[in-house]
């Protein structure tokens with residue numbers, strides 16, 4: 001019924017929130033939802049601080065101007081939070097009470113898979129919710145790319161380019177830990193983009209013995225006097241201690257760098273802006289069609305929707321075929 005809403009308006013007032021770790025492009029998604037909603041004659045409310053703000057009633061009506069000049073800004077103007085207690089029915093009942101007070105009938109939730117569960121449960125309580133994949137981690141199986149992944153990847157590449165200058169100058173080994181939660185995509189993609197000597201991810205773990213043997217061979221050979229090693233976070237309890245072991249066992253003067261939260265900031269890339277805009281507008285279409293409990297993805301460049309339970313059950317192997325490149329391009 002896209003376009004027919006004037007004839008049969010199912011909803012009048014929608015809300016939007018961002019939840020979980022922020023990611024570049026969330027603001028573009030907010031803008032798209034607000035502008036698309038207003039174009040269709042809906043009222044749009046911003047819910048600040050994620051589900052926490054929903055429970056507390058931190059809700060403000062938005063207009064076109066509220067989302068002006070935010071396409072190029074990282075972070076989220078609605079701020080974000082993680083609220084574990086949202087799993088509890090009593091907490092969600094409070095949230096639903098607040099939404100009713102404001103007359104909000106449906107919600108767009110931008111966040112990771114934890115945020116999706118909240119969206120599904122709210123839908124089951126009568127408030128239709130649509131989830132948009134906003135996270136740098138790319139750990140949502142129902143979309144080829146999440147909003148923020150591309151920007152983060154480019155940020156990592158900028159950082160590794162800089163680290164490479166000093167690594168080469170000192171003939172060192174640099175071990176660079178990147179984010180991703182338990183998903184290796186940021187490490188895999190950045191490692192390939194940087195031509196790293198070694199890429200270690202949850203899907204591509206390398207036994208420590210092999211790591212040492214390979215790096216020692218590189219150190220002892222004439223043509224490889226430096227090494228860049230990209231490692232997913234959470235694989236080594238202490239990356240600095242790992243670097244010390246590498247230094248001791250391979251002969252490489254070794255340094256470790258944890259890129260940290262710099263990876264989450266910055267102006268969104270053009271790719272993320274477009275992805276967020278397409279998904280945001282599509283989410284509003286879905287709400288107008290009376291859909292809820294779904295999440296939006298981009299699969300083979302097509303914007304699609306999945307039931308949230310189905311999406312969460314999908315295998316997380318969408319880029320597994322790229323792992324072979326690690327071995328054949330080294």
Ligand code: F6P
Nearest residue numbers: 021112135136137179180181264
């Ligand atoms: O989910 C995004 C993410 O940046 C992960 O990559 C990382 O593990 C986590 O959030 C860090 O969370 P926080 O900002 O709460 O330390």
